[in-house]
Amino acid sequence: MCDRIVVPLTDIYRQELARPVDPRITAFAADIAAHYDGALGVLFYGSCLRESRLDGLMLDFYLIVESYDRAYDKAWLARANRLIPPNVFHAQHDRLAAKYAVLSLDDFRRQCAGKSRSVSVWARFAQPSRLVWQCGDAAAETIAAAAAAAPAALIGAARPLLPDLLQVNDLWSGAFALTYAAELRAERRTRSNIIFDAAPGWYEALTIPALAAADIPARIDGKSIHLTAPADRKAGERRWSRYRRDGKFISLARLAKATATFDGGIDYLAWKINRHAETDIKITDWQRRHPILAGIGLLPRLLASGAIK
Incomplete structure (x- = not known):
């Protein structure tokens, strides 16, 4: 490489x-x-x-x-x-x-x-x-x-949808942005940039080893990366379409399962969404007593408002 x-x-x-x-x-x-x-x-x-x-x-x-x-x-x-x-x-x-x-x-x-x-x-x-x-x-x-x-799993999956010439921060922020779109998330769109900015040294240290482990040929010039081998963008789009479809279904299944294992799960869900999506969702006593029904009732509102995607 x-x-x-x-x-x-x-x-x-x-x-x-x-x-x-x-x-x-x-x-x-x-x-x-x-x-x-x-x-x-x-x-x-x-x-x-x-x-x-x-x-x-x-x-x-x-x-x-x-x-x-x-x-x-x-x-x-x-x-x-x-x-x-x-x-x-x-x-x-x-x-x-x-x-x-x-x-x-x-x-x-x-x-x-x-x-x-x-x-x-x-x-x-x-x-x-x-x-x-x-x-x-x-x-x-x-x-x-x-x-x-x-890291190699992340970069390897993201590679087909990334440009051939990019900066280190674009490599990781672009990859994380794809993963956020493949889950039921309450995070703001800038979240992937925040992740990189929180630990730039970590991602800079990972870049060359992750590219090598993912078998992605590249030339590195300072913080600039040239991904030298062609990538199959259509195959990448199909792969990430599956991740988005399956990931959101799995996220919903996990939320439903968490109502049986997680004490106060409905309050945590509201806290998480309010923190990351800047909403003001309040949970009632009835919703606490019936968390599964509450979650089912809450989800359409969250999706429609864009609080989670």
Whole structure:
């Protein structure tokens, strides 16, 4: 691709995942893991990763487990997690609140590599994250190797719809914009640019290794990238059309499932939409008592208003 030394993505991820966080986050992650047999690791990710004040925020974790059957004492939870991964739960610890998603190691590995109908996992783990609890060094290494597949999955999928000549920020912002359009999101259109601007050094370090891992020939000149091999744009458009169709259906299925697993899920959904779409949705007591019906009733309004897309 070029004459530069390409640092393996796993090396970059191993270092990033090991960076320290607020001790309360580490304790919170350990408390979550303690409730699951076969817990392998807890990843901390999302916008709260960039915050120094955590009170009043909803933290985001992924709990990686050995298997769903071992993790749950209720068979229906294992089946639900296997059918439409992940299951999402609410937790509180030391005056902090979080939602956490549960994935088996096999599902996490597969989804980070882009082998799924949904973009959500590889879109998230192409971004910075931290491994804030692990059951041992071997688990930490395995999780780092799995997460390190995400940037190549993202760039490889986005390549056909990106221009041949672009800047580093355009490469990543353009790729993230595609993933946001493929999910039921409450984010503003500028969200993909915000993601890059929050950690430009991270994406600059990933660029050459991700292009190499995705087998995309390129010439790099400073922050300019020339993607030198032709791409099949029509095939890319068909692929992303499937991602948009399947991703939004899967997002709806996850929301419906979360009403059975996530305490206060309807309030969290309203908070999330209000925060990112600058709306003022208020949840009634009746909606809290009937979250599935509330979600069904709320969705057409959200779609019509553009609060989620």
